[in-house]
Amino acid sequence: MGRGRGLSASAPGETCDLFVIGSGAGALCAALTAAEAGLDVLLLEKERYFGGASARSGGGLWIPGNSLGAEAGHPDSREEALTYLRHEAGALFDSDRAEAFLDNAPAMLDFVRAETVLNFVLLSNSDYHPHHPGGKAIGRSVMPARSTSALWASTSRA
Ligand SMILES: Cc1cc2nc3c(=O)[nH]c(=O)nc-3n(C[C@H](O)[C@H](O)[C@H](O)COP(=O)(O)OP(=O)(O)OC[C@H]3O[C@@H](n4cnc5c(N)ncnc54)[C@H](O)[C@@H]3O)c2cc1C
Numbered sequence: 814m815g816r817g818r819g820l821s822a823s824a825p826g827e828t829c830d831l832f833v834i835g836s837g838a839g840a841l842c843a844a845l846t847a848a849e850a851g852l853d854v855l856l857l858e859k860e861r862y863f864g865g866a867s868a869r870s871g872g873g874l875w876i877p878g879n880s881l882g883a884e885a886g887h888p889d890s891r892e893e894a895l896t897y898l899r900h901e902a903g904a905l906f907d908s909d910r911a912e913a914f915l916d917n918a919p920a921m922l923d924f925v926r927a928e929t930v931l932n933f934v935l936l937s938n939s940d941y942h943p944h945h946p947g948g949k950a951i952g953r954s955v956m957p958a959r960s961t962s963a964l965w966a967s968t969s970r971a
Pocket of ligand 1: 834835836837838839840857858859860863864865866867868869870871872873874875
């Protein structure tokens, strides 16, 4: 179990502002956001190790309009990304969800870069269909830098 910025066992009857269940990427981002906003966060993980499937994954993040792509000189726009998602999703396209993703994912990446030891690198991967409307040959895929993900792994034992 972890609390705030340190790790500790919790005691029965403890209280908190936010109780986060699990320690995958989604849970840790929620816990980090709340802790940075000043909330007292209690995080519960059922396994022996933190990280869930996220810690085992390839770590690739597809984030149109991310700052690493822009810094490397690969222009992107919300409109192009929306066009791509609309085209790829077809009848399953959900405008509200797609727009929420495009508005918040780049900010999430910048937040994690600024507030944690994790750094990220731009991958040379293209979109799955770069030739489709709004598709890109490079700039939208990032992953944790090997050096900082190894550091993360060394601290992830619960
Ligand atoms: C080999 C592999 C490679 C992958 N590569 C990629 C990739 O490159 N890019 C990509 O986008 N996706 C990839 N994925 C998918 C991606 O890892 C998952 O979609 C993502 O990690 C899910 O994150 P999450 O935060 O939702 O949950 P998880 O990371 O699964 O975390 C859930 C956590 O909650 C804990 N938990 C569950 N129930 C309870 C409970 N009742 N009490 C307490 N704790 C609980 C679990 O033990 C776990 O730690 C990959 C997956 C695998 C397996």
